[in-house]
Amino acid sequence: MKRKLALFLTAALAIGTLAGCGKEKEPIKIASKPMTEQYVLTEILGQLIENDLGVPVEITKGIGGGTTNIQPALLKGDFDLYPEYTGTSWMTVLKHEKEDDSDVLYENLQKEYNDMGLTWSGLYGFQNSYVLAVRKEAADTYGLETFSDLAAASENLIFGGNPDYMEREDGYPMICEAYGMNFKGTVDVDIALKYQAMANKEIDVTNAFTTDAQLAAADVKLLQDDKSLFATYYAGTVVRTDTLEKYPGLADTLEKLTGQISDDEMRNMNYQVEVESKDEKEVAKAFLIEKGLIKK
Known part of the structure; x- marks a missing residue:
């Protein structure tokens, strides 16, 4: 009888220990917006966390509505963290006007997010911002470096953009008015065919994002927005503060990505997935x- 009781207590303790371990191993839940770049970033975050902390992660990719739906879900505790962009947080979440000084923006962003129980954990190094891309040959011919340079040469060039961008008040009409651009002609081009149209010399200039996958292979030049017309969209991790407290070491792991990803590197990773069909x-x-963040 005593032997049976001892065996029972040993088994009970073992089950209790396993249950405790299971509780400690509760997965960290990561969310992503419906775009290639976010799929790559969440995999980077997830694999790094699993490697450093030995904690499983659960990634939910392609959440419709992006920030609009992820932010409230994060506040509710449905997710623990996700990659976000400073300009989106500042203007879409906090409803502020555009802030041209990226350092001031980030400092205030951290304060206001802390008040919500959220933490901005560093910046990866790249930003996914609006930009104008020009055929390299045309940029060299007219010595184009900035949007203002483009404005001076615009009467010799053709602008091609997706129909939505060409019609939006904060798109083509805005840049033309702000910089005094007057292009020789304009062409509506499907978003997936813009860079092919440039390669065929059907258009000279198009709207782009700094980390567009196609830019990794296209023979184009990105121009500087010298009047800071567009907001800055530096990427970083937004994480629940109580998640950082729950998983010691998570903050240090997330900070390892600070300054690690350049615009070129992000473009190249997007290209590998979108164009080369890599996982x-x-x-x-x-x-x-x-x-050198994980071993083979």
Whole structure:
């Protein structure tokens, strides 16, 4: 009888220990917006966390509505963290007007997010902002470096953009008015065909994002927005503060990505997934190995 009781107590303790371990191993839940870049970033975050902390992660990719739906879900505790952009947080979440000084923006962003129980954990190094791309040949011919340079040469060039951008008040009409651009002609081009149209010399200039996958291979030049017309969209991690408290070491792990990803590197990873059809998990793993953040 005593032997049976002892065995029972031992088994009970073992089950209790396993249950406790299971509780400690509760997965960290990561969310992403519906775009390639975010799929890659969440894989980078997830693999790094699993490597450093030995904690499983649960990634939910492609949440419709992006920030609009992820932010409230994060506040509710449905997710623990996700990649976000400073300009989006500042203007879409906090409803502030554009702030041209990125340092001031980030400092105030951190304060207001802390008040919500959220933490901005560093910046990866790249930003996904609006920009204008010009055929390299045309940029060299007219010595184009800035939007103002483009304005001076615009009467010799053709602008091609997706219909939505051409019609939006904060799109083509805004840049033309702000910089005094007067292009020789304009063409509506499907968003997926813009860079092919440039390669065929059907258009000279188009709207782009700084980390567009196609830019990794296109023979184009990105111009500087010298009047700071567009907001800055530096990428970083937004994480629940109580999640940082729950998982010691998580803050240090997230900070390892600070300054690690350049615009070119993000473009290249997007290109590998979108154009070369590589799996984002493998692209993320290769990046982490190259940076020495995980071992093979």
